[in-house]
Amino acid sequence: MRSLLVDLTPVRVSPAFRRLWLGLSVANLGSQLTVVAVGLQVYALTASTLAVGVLGICALVPLIVFGLYGGALVDHYDRRTVAVVASVVSWVAVLALVAQAAVGNEHVGVLYGLVAVQSAAGAVNSPARSAIIPRLLEPRLMPAANALQTMGWNVALTVGPLTGAALVAGIGYVWAYAVDAVLFTFALAALLQLPPVPPERSDDRRRRLGVGSVVDGLRYLGTQPNVRMTFLVDVVAMVTAMPRVLFPAVGVLYLGGGETTTGVLTAAIAAGGILAGLFSGGLARVRWQGRVIAGAITAWGLSIVAFGTVLVTAGRTTPDGVLPVALALAVVTLALAGASDAVSSVFRQTILQTATPDHMRGRLQGVFVVVVAGGPRLGELVLGALSTRVGEGGAAVIGGVTCVVLLWVLVRAQRTFWDYDARDPTP
Numbered sequence: 001m002r003s004l005l006v007d008l009t010p011v012r013v014s015p016a017f018r019r020l021w022l023g024l025s026v027a028n029l030g031s032q033l034t035v036v037a038v039g040l041q042v043y044a045l046t047a048s049t050l051a052v053g054v055l056g057i058c059a060l061v062p063l064i065v066f067g068l069y070g071g072a073l074v075d076h077y078d079r080r081t082v083a084v085v086a087s088v089v090s091w092v093a094v095l096a097l098v099a100q101a102a103v104g105n106e107h108v109g110v111l112y113g114l115v116a117v118q119s120a121a122g123a124v125n126s127p128a129r130s131a132i133i134p135r136l137l138e139p140r141l142m143p144a145a146n147a148l149q150t151m152g153w154n155v156a157l158t159v160g161p162l163t164g165a166a167l168v169a170g171i172g173y174v175w176a177y178a179v180d181a182v183l184f185t186f187a188l189a190a191l192l193q194l195p196p197v198p199p200e201r202s203d204d205r206r207r208r209l210g211v212g213s214v215v216d217g218l219r220y221l222g223t224q225p226n227v228r229m230t231f232l233v234d235v236v237a238m239v240t241a242m243p244r245v246l247f248p249a250v251g252v253l254y255l256g257g258g259e260t261t262t263g264v265l266t267a268a269i270a271a272g273g274i275l276a277g278l279f280s281g282g283l284a285r286v287r288w289q290g291r292v293i294a295g296a297i298t299a300w301g302l303s304i305v306a307f308g309t310v311l312v313t314a315g316r317t318t319p320d321g322v323l324p325v326a327l328a329l330a331v332v333t334l335a336l337a338g339a340s341d342a343v344s345s346v347f348r349q350t351i352l353q354t355a356t357p358d359h360m361r362g363r364l365q366g367v368f369v370v371v372v373a374g375g376p377r378l379g380e381l382v383l384g385a386l387s388t389r390v391g392e393g394g395a396a397v398i399g400g401v402t403c404v405v406l407l408w409v410l411v412r413a414q415r416t417f418w419d420y421d422a423r424d425p426t427p
């Protein structure tokens with residue numbers, strides 16, 4: 001049983017990783033708190049759901065631009081310095097959120113601007129941190145390290161929104177943002193305690209930083225089939241079968257419970273990820289990581305099919321109250337989906353970090369940030385459009401089946417990914 005529990009070896013053998021993981025986990029909790037608080041403040045100012053939705057665009061556009069360029073920065077400058085500067089910018093943006101709430105800001109454009117700044121800084125910070133971690137640990141410890149990070153993220157995704165809503169309702173926006181500002185200092189302190197982490201020297205690394213450096217990273221990705229597959233299979237999973245956009249309608253039309261059911265379904269995916277992390281001890285011993293990724297994404301797609309089947313069976317009846325059995329089954333299917341996604345994420349990140357040469361890690365981590373953020377957004381658009389034709393249940397079933405089919409088309413077309421050997425990481 002002990003061998004199945006989360007492997008804590010990375011935090012035991014590397015004090016630097018331990019500080020970085022704890023600091024980032026605490027900071028992520030604050031970030032999720034602020035996501036909810038900003039959304040609530042925008043709605044309070046505008047009474048418009050569309051205005052709240054614009055926040056997503058304000059976050060996504062800087063994330064795409066600075067995710068790609070930030071990766072080039074990470075491969076050009078000392079990674080600790082890049083991460084510290086980006087973290088300071090994020091922290092200042094949070095302090096500005098505190099200030100605007102304290103003075104009673106009534107201009108929604110201020111919030112849009114601060115969210116954009118936060119997103120841009122985070123898009124630089126994330127690839128910098130991810131490129132640092134392989135320099136702190138042996139390659140054999142990367143699956144365990146990524147399992148810990150995935151678990152920390154899912155805890156933040158579960159607890160942060162609930163805490164944010166409670167703080168806003170109880171003591172107001174100022175204190176909600178202030179809590180985030182305090183929690184963010186843990187991540188900043190962990191970065192400041194790191195030694196310098198310059199990119200390793202390489203004959204083919206560009207001496208000048210610019211768009212050409214970004215293009216070099218994309219060109220490299222296009223020539224490395226196993227690393228490229230980690231991106232392609234994630235795009236397939238997120239674009240075809242990301243069910244979050246369906247949850248508001250499901251809470252009203254299928255399962256009852258309205259907003260409460262929407263929150264429960266959202267939390268179920270993160271809870272599945274937490275459970276997968278708690279029982280991730282065996283992941284460190286996995287050798288054929290491509291096969292595990294294929295299996296995990298297959299399980300993700302089938303779980304979404306099962307979720308859609310629950311909805312189709314329950315029917316679009318607009319119930320007056322919650323349908324407890326149907327809701328319980330839906331929660332189980334989404335928890336299984338969340339656990340599957342967590343396992344896939346652990347090994348996709350592990351392959352990216354161990355098979356990619358150090359001088360390319362920043363740029364490929366920047367692409368990873370863009371894919372992770374952009375894929376679900378596009379998936380919400382796809383399933384949202386599909387649901388208008390076949391209903392929410394039908395959209396989930398079709399999306400899940402499409403995910404599995406496209407995944408195996410890719411795997412059959414790229415056999416080296418199926419045979420990827422963690423003992424001989426080949427990009």
